[in-house]
Amino acid sequence: MLLIHERNGRYTCQRGLLAVFVYVFVSTRVLNYLKFRLHIFHVKQFFHGYFRIHILFTSLLGLLLLSGCNLNSRMSTFKARGPVAEAQLDLFYITLWVVVGLFIAVGGVLLIAVIKFREKKGDTSPLPSHGHGNPLVEIGLIGGSVLLLVVIAVPTLRAIWFTHDLPIQPESELKAWYPGDDVAEGEESNILTVNVIGYQWWWAFEYPQLGITTANELIIPAGKAVKLNLRSVDVIHSFWLPQIAGKVDLIPGRANYMWIQAGDTFEKWAEKNVPEGSEAGQKLAYENYLEDEIHDYYYGQCAEFCGESHARMLFRASVVGDDEFGAWVSDIKTGNQAPEGMSWKDWYANYDKSPEVLTGDVHEGLKLFMGRAKCATCHAVNGNPRALGVAGPNLTHLARRYSLAAGWLNHRTEDGAVDIEQQYKNFVKWIDKTEEVKPGNLMWKANGGGIGELIDAEGELSLLTEEEVHKISIYLQTLK
Numbered sequence: 001m002l003l004i005h006e007r008n009g010r011y012t013c014q015r016g017l018l019a020v021f022v023y024v025f026v027s028t029r030v031l032n033y034l035k036f037r038l039h040i041f042h043v044k045q046f047f048h049g050y051f052r053i054h055i056l057f058t059s060l061l062g063l064l065l066l067s068g069c070n071l072n073s074r075m076s077t078f079k080a081r082g083p084v085a086e087a088q089l090d091l092f093y094i095t096l097w098v099v100v101g102l103f104i105a106v107g108g109v110l111l112i113a114v115i116k117f118r119e120k121k122g123d124t125s126p127l128p129s130h131g132h133g134n135p136l137v138e139i140g141l142i143g144g145s146v147l148l149l150v151v152i153a154v155p156t157l158r159a160i161w162f163t164h165d166l167p168i169q170p171e172s173e174l175k176a177w178y179p180g181d182d183v184a185e186g187e188e189s190n191i192l193t194v195n196v197i198g199y200q201w202w203w204a205f206e207y208p209q210l211g212i213t214t215a216n217e218l219i220i221p222a223g224k225a226v227k228l229n230l231r232s233v234d235v236i237h238s239f240w241l242p243q244i245a246g247k248v249d250l251i252p253g254r255a256n257y258m259w260i261q262a263g264d265t266f267e268k269w270a271e272k273n274v275p276e277g278s279e280a281g282q283k284l285a286y287e288n289y290l291e292d293e294i295h296d297y298y299y300g301q302c303a304e305f306c307g308e309s310h311a312r313m314l315f316r317a318s319v320v321g322d323d324e325f326g327a328w329v330s331d332i333k334t335g336n337q338a339p340e341g342m343s344w345k346d347w348y349a350n351y352d353k354s355p356e357v358l359t360g361d362v363h364e365g366l367k368l369f370m371g372r373a374k375c376a377t378c379h380a381v382n383g384n385p386r387a388l389g390v391a392g393p394n395l396t397h398l399a400r401r402y403s404l405a406a407g408w409l410n411h412r413t414e415d416g417a418v419d420i421e422q423q424y425k426n427f428v429k430w431i432d433k434t435e436e437v438k439p440g441n442l443m444w445k446a447n448g449g450g451i452g453e454l455i456d457a458e459g460e461l462s463l464l465t466e467e468e469v470h471k472i473s474i475y476l477q478t479l480k
């Protein structure tokens with residue numbers, strides 16, 4: 001049970017299998033040791049009993065741990081929610097069935113041979129004759145394997161091409177669905193592009209056609225193809241959003257790309273569902289399909305070991321409707337206001353000349369954010385003209401996000417709201433115990449610039465106090 005509370009089911013599964021493996025390995029070793037070192041292998045009775053318990057225990061352990069393998073989780077590749085993941089899942093099944101067929105054929109022959117030709121009590125007949133060199137069998141086996149390889153190769157190549165080439169889909173072009181009028185010139189006939197940039201241990205998502213940047217929570221429109229340019233600023237990372245698409249690496253100095261799509265286009269959906277009724281009725285049914293099955297919250301993860309906190313380099317994706325997407329873009333552009341409805345100009349006039357008039361947790365939190373705590377040297381908040389840092393995630397509308405620290409701390413309720421109390425706790429935890437939450441991360445220690453290295457006027461280490469952490473967290477909660 002210890003293992004089964006993990007964040008997204010995947011670890012539980014892997015660790016479960018690992019645990020069974022380790023148990024079997026270690027116990028066989030121990031058994032061998034006892035047998036040969038202590039010369040007690042003649043005590044047949046003992047081992048007979050032991051083996052029974054051994055097998056029983058292994059199976060029970062295996063079953064218990066496998067029950068943690070949730071094929072229905074937000075990270076399950078068996079619950080494909082878009083054409084790319086579907087193509088990959090289909091390929092998996094084709095390969096699986098071919099291999100299962102092979103297993104049954106080979107295993108069956110072996111089983112028959114073992115049973116039919118085994119030595120019976122009092123059997124004195126000579127060994128059965130060997131039959132190798134039979135041309136029919138030899139050619140048949142070669143031909144059979146070639147055929148099976150072709151059966152696997154054809155769909156594999158087709159899937160590789162399908163997932164590699166950007167799809168030609170007029171309904172995915174920005175001009176066909178994007179509700180705003182702020183698309184960069186010449187981009188209207190292209191599909192939405194997101195630059196995914198891997199950092200140790202978080203993700204930046206830039207939308208160059210729309211002029212915005214966000215971090216760790218990707219927002220994409222339902223039913224539209226999206227191009228992802230995959231870049232890394234440090235080491236190799238790998239973008240993996242299991243329900244939407246398989247992994248592609250982000251390699252320094254190499255321009256990889258992929259396309260993803262959450263949900264089918266109308267045409268594809270209609271093909272699968274053979275809809276009846278008027279066109280308007282069909283469109284409505286299609287909208288419902290997007291709403292019910294595709295608008296959702298998806299889990300992703302870096303899938304290439306990239307250093308100390310690799311295992312905590314997750315990300316999330318929200319798939320939303322076209323209008324919601326448009327509204328989100330314009331909100332990110334507008335950015336966040338200064339506290340209590342002040343203009344940034346007024347706020348900074350006070351901050352520069354008489355900061356003591358800015359009182360209360362929110363103002364004081366912001367003063368710390370801009371000043372002593374140095375948050376703004378690494379973080380940008382759109383709207384705030386002096387928060388322009390780029391070494392860390394962009395924090396615009398941070399309080400609307402459902403997670404923190406690249407998906408590691410979660411504050412989303414089951415029904416899709418932000419859990420305000422949990423969010424506060426997560427902010428405090430992250431600022432106060434950054435290093436514990438994500439070992440080695442570059443916010444805590446960054447060549448003297450991190451918040452684990454703050455110094456006072458005398459040059460002595462002077463970490464943020466509990467009171468200061470509280471104020472900053474209260475301020476962060478206003479970034480709605």
Ligand code: HEC
Nearest residue numbers: 201202216373375378392393404405406441442443446449
């Ligand atoms: C030296 C640069 C640096 C400083 C200074 C810094 N941060 Fe960070 N911050 C980062 C980096 C890098 C990350 C990503 C860490 C990770 O997930 O591995 C981060 C992550 C975050 C996140 C999580 C964002 C997300 O999208 O999940 C928050 C919130 C945050 N920082 C707030 C602050 C606050 C508040 C301060 C000031 C007290 C601060 N940071 C100071 C670099 C910095």
Ligand SMILES: [Cu+2]
Nearest residue numbers: 237302306313
């Ligand atoms: Cu990584």
